[in-house]
Amino acid sequence: MADVIYGTAPNHAEGPAIQPSEPAPAGLRLADKPELAFIELLFFAYRDFVGDPDAVLDTFGFGRAHHRVLHFVSRNPGMMVADLLDILKITKQSLARVLKQLVDTGHIEQRPGPEDRRQRLLFPTQKGKALSMRLVELQAQRVRTALAGLGADGRAGVESFLRRMIDPADRDHVDQLIKR
Amino acid sequence: MADVIYGTAPNHAEGPAIQPSEPAPAGLRLADKPELAFIELLFFAYRDFVGDPDAVLDTFGFGRAHHRVLHFVSRNPGMMVADLLDILKITKQSLARVLKQLVDTGHIEQRPGPEDRRQRLLFPTQKGKALSMRLVELQAQRVRTALAGLGADGRAGVESFLRRMIDPADRDHVDQLIKR
DNA sequence: TAAATTACGTCAGCCATATTGACATATTTG
DNA sequence: CAAATATGTCAATATGGCTGACGTAATTTA
Numbered sequence: 001m002a003d004v005i006y007g008t009a010p011n012h013a014e015g016p017a018i019q020p021s022e023p024a025p026a027g028l029r030l031a032d033k034p035e036l037a038f039i040e041l042l043f044f045a046y047r048d049f050v051g052d053p054d055a056v057l058d059t060f061g062f063g064r065a066h067h068r069v070l071h072f073v074s075r076n077p078g079m080m081v082a083d084l085l086d087i088l089k090i091t092k093q094s095l096a097r098v099l100k101q102l103v104d105t106g107h108i109e110q111r112p113g114p115e116d117r118r119q120r121l122l123f124p125t126q127k128g129k130a131l132s133m134r135l136v137e138l139q140a141q142r143v144r145t146a147l148a149g150l151g152a153d154g155r156a157g158v159e160s161f162l163r164r165m166i167d168p169a170d171r172d173h174v175d176q177l178i179k180r
Numbered sequence: 181m182a183d184v185i186y187g188t189a190p191n192h193a194e195g196p197a198i199q200p201s202e203p204a205p206a207g208l209r210l211a212d213k214p215e216l217a218f219i220e221l222l223f224f225a226y227r228d229f230v231g232d233p234d235a236v237l238d239t240f241g242f243g244r245a246h247h248r249v250l251h252f253v254s255r256n257p258g259m260m261v262a263d264l265l266d267i268l269k270i271t272k273q274s275l276a277r278v279l280k281q282l283v284d285t286g287h288i289e290q291r292p293g294p295e296d297r298r299q300r301l302l303f304p305t306q307k308g309k310a311l312s313m314r315l316v317e318l319q320a321q322r323v324r325t326a327l328a329g330l331g332a333d334g335r336a337g338v339e340s341f342l343r344r345m346i347d348p349a350d351r352d353h354v355d356q357l358i359k360r
Numbered sequence: 361t362a363a364a365t366t367a368c369g370t371c372a373g374c375c376a377t378a379t380t381g382a383c384a385t386a387t388t389t390g
Numbered sequence: 391c392a393a394a395t396a397t398g399t400c401a402a403t404a405t406g407g408c409t410g411a412c413g414t415a416a417t418t419t420a
Contacts, residue, residue: 026257027254027255027256027257027304027309028251028254028255028309028312028313028316029360030358030359030360033316033317033320035319035320035323035324035327036255036316036320036358037339037358038323038327038338038339038342039316039319039320039323040354040357040358041339041342041343041346041354041358042226042229042342043248044346044350044354045342045343045345045346046222046226046345047269048345048346048347048350049222049345051347063375063376063377064376064377065376065377065378068223071208074207074208075207075208075216076207077206077207080396081396081397081398082395082396082397089227090377090378090379091378091379091380092396092397092398092399093378093379093380093398093399093400094377094378094379096397096398096399097376097377098376098377113396116387116388116395116396117386117387117388118385118386118387118388118395118396118397119387119396119397120396120397120398124207129207129208132208133208136208136213136216136219139215139219140213140215140216140219142345143215143218143219143345144215145344145345146340146341146342146343146344146345147215147218147341148344149340149344150337150340150341153333153334153337154333154334154337154340154341155337157330157333157334157335157337157338158218158337158338158341159217159218159221160326160329160330160334161326161327161330161334161338162218162221162222162225162326163221163225163326164325164326164328164329165225165226165228165229165322165323165326166221166224166225166228167228167231170224170228174220174221174224177220178210178216178217178220178221179210180209180210243404243405243406244405244406245405245406245407260367261367261368261369262366262367262368270406270407270408271407271408271409272367272368272369272370273369273370273371273407273408273409274406274407274408276368276369276370277405277406278406293367296366296367296416296417297415297416297417298366298367298368298414298415298416298417299367299368299416300367300368300369
């Protein structure tokens with residue numbers, strides 16, 4: 001990462017200087033909006049957070065979409081397709097492509113529901129579970145590092161913060177997803 | 181969001197049941213990997229976090245790529261194109277399309293550098309700054325809500341957590357970006 | 361000063377992920 | 391038996407990203 005220690009490119013000392021006809025001179029400043037720090041930190045944090053798995057996924061010919069599908073299926077073996085779509089908030093057509101690849105490569109297996117045979121329940125194979133765990137471990141490592149300096153109360157604070165960043169209507173749903 | 185309170189689809193009571201030839205029976209469990217909560221909360225939190233601006237951007241015919249460009253230009257009026265590319269970690273070809281649209285719609289203006297005339301420094305126009313502030317306010321609102329329950333120490337903990345989720349090599353760089 | 365480097369732009373093609381709309385096929389339910 | 395449900399599939403489209411290849415103007419360097 002080059003030296004991005006720019007300073008608004010020294011406006012020089014050229015007499016009357018350029019007339020700021022349109023361009024706004026002063027930008028958004030942290031002093032004016034304290035939440036800016038959190039907003040921008042979250043952007044960079046999330047990018048690196050999803051970046052680790054990307055490299056591994058690449059060696060499998062997979063992308064982030066595969067990661068998400070595999071993750072939630074590994075977390076909930078035997079889940080319904082409809083529930084997965086609901087969690088990921090994507091369309092079945094979007095799911096189709098990645099799911100097909102995960103099934104074709106033997107990472108996920110579909111089995112008819114024992115009660116309702118219209119269902120094609122999703123299970124991770126041993127192979128799929130192994131990859132899923134590998135990816136989770138990468139992200140867990142990063143999380144552990146980030147939590148390292150914090151005590152129990154600090155960690156609770158982070159968890160509370162993240163939970164409350166989620167739309168209120170979905171919080172309980174997410175809670176149920178996580179607490180298992 | 182439907183009732184995604186699935187229960188691994190009741191495995192029923194069918195005698196010997198399906199042979200778990202391949203499919204792994206037990207999934208990833210929170211008890212085994214405590215960081216799972218943070219990993220999944222971060223996923224859902226980030227999705228909603230970027231979701232708010234999306235709706236507004238849509239009415240302008242813009243997407244998330246426009247948002248990121250406009251945001252950092254508003255934060256650093258007069259920045260170099262090369263520095264923006266470095267922050268966003270995208271190629272100039274990717275930037276070109278969205279930047280062109282932002283310039284064409286009068287949200288961003290480019291001006292030759294007063295010292296080095298090869299540069300085409302980026303400035304937000306009043307219009308661009310207005311949109312940028314509107315989008316920031318949306319996200320700031322969400323952040324405020326999420327921080328509401330926390331004290332100064334809790335907020336510091338969140339900030340520390342997010343900062344340490346970033347690759348160590350980039351932390352100082354990000355700090356400089358934010359502290360202005 | 362001539363040559364190399366830098367800052368930036370552009371054309372062209374390709375890939376990944378997601379969308380909408382339409383239609384098909386079982387299976388379960390009222 | 392008709393309707394609703396769970397899932398799949400075909401086709402077209404949008405967005406945002408990529409690589410590779412060139413081009414141009416301005417600055418730096420040998």
